[in-house]
Amino acid sequence: MLPAAGLVLSGCTIPSFGAHAGVSDTSKQAFHLWQGFSVAAAIIGTLTTGLIIWAVLRYRRRGDQIPEQVQYHLPFEVVYTVVPILIVIGLFGATLVVENKSVANPSTNVIVNVNAFQWGWQFTYPGSNALVYGQTTQSPEMVLPVDENVHFNLTSTDVVHGFYVRQFNFSRYALPGVVNQFTIRPTQTGTYFGQCTQLCGLYHSLMFFRVKVVTDSQYSQWLASFNNPAAKARFTAAVNTTNAELSSGVPSKATYTNFGSGK
Ligand SMILES: [Cu+2]
Known part of the structure; x- marks a missing residue:
């Protein structure tokens, strides 16, 4: 009511x-x-x-009398x-x-594979060579088309992480050995802030990412920008590494590079 x-x-x-x-x-x-x-x-x-x-x-x-x-x-x-x-x-x-x-998963052609690791994110777009990878304060930026259902396959190659975007009012575990699937339909262009919500180690508090929601044509342009041999080689290498880590069952080693100054 x-x-x-x-x-x-x-x-x-x-x-x-x-x-x-x-x-x-x-x-x-x-x-x-x-x-x-x-x-x-x-x-x-x-x-x-x-x-x-x-x-x-x-x-x-x-008074001292007991009431009725x-x-x-x-x-x-x-x-x-x-x-x-x-x-x-x-x-x-x-x-x-x-x-x-x-939790509904309507069918869609837009798919993003999200892999969380200590302490960053990798976003790959199957069917294209698009690859976004970054650690902590590098805040890797995922690009999504507006007004489209986007299907996410979320996993982790080491420990439990949390995928959280405040503007999506949405959070899911990124679990090693489990692929969590969900669909989000962004309705507004803009750049939104995301972060890990599970205490996952030393640099958990810096495990940031961004979600950039763009128009359909900007999205196609962005995908097309990966249409070259160098991008394809990077994509294939990244996917092979991730798949090897996922199938080995052994947590991958945390990488300590590229944290910016002083780290
Ligand atoms: Cu984390």
Whole structure:
């Protein structure tokens, strides 16, 4: 009920409660769900606090006599049992709807393989030679087309990492030996900040990346820029190395190069 009201009223009038409004289909729905939960919590919190304060004042001790003892007010007990159950059902239902959408994997031609490692990211685009690779503060930049479903295959070659982009309201584990698949449909061009969200070692706090969402034609141009023998050689070498690391089951060694000055 209450979250549904949040979903309907969302947008301009309801505050964001600290979350980002989202730049993809599912992140917007997650944002509205968050608003609905926050509004429900605010209403229930205010009501509960108000009733407690009222009871404290109204029934405060006025003398040594024990006041009249009342119990088993059936209608009242039914109300305070049924109403919370309805609230929980409403919150659960709204969560189920949004979660089902965010884990749906509609078919698409845009595929990005994401490999997390200590302490950086590699993005490869199967079907092209596009390869983006970078460690920590180099913030490797993934390029995505706007208004297209983008399918991600997310894994790790060493330890558990977390793939998180605030503007996508989305986070997933990058697990060694597991490929986590998900689909994101960016709806707004721009550059967004991503980072690792699992404590994964020394430079975890610097394990950054960026997501650049561009128009379809800019995306095709970007892919085409890798259409040369040098890029192809780099792509093949990178994919072979990653595949060897993934299939060996042995965590790859952390690389300490290219952290910038002083490291
Ligand atoms: Cu990490």
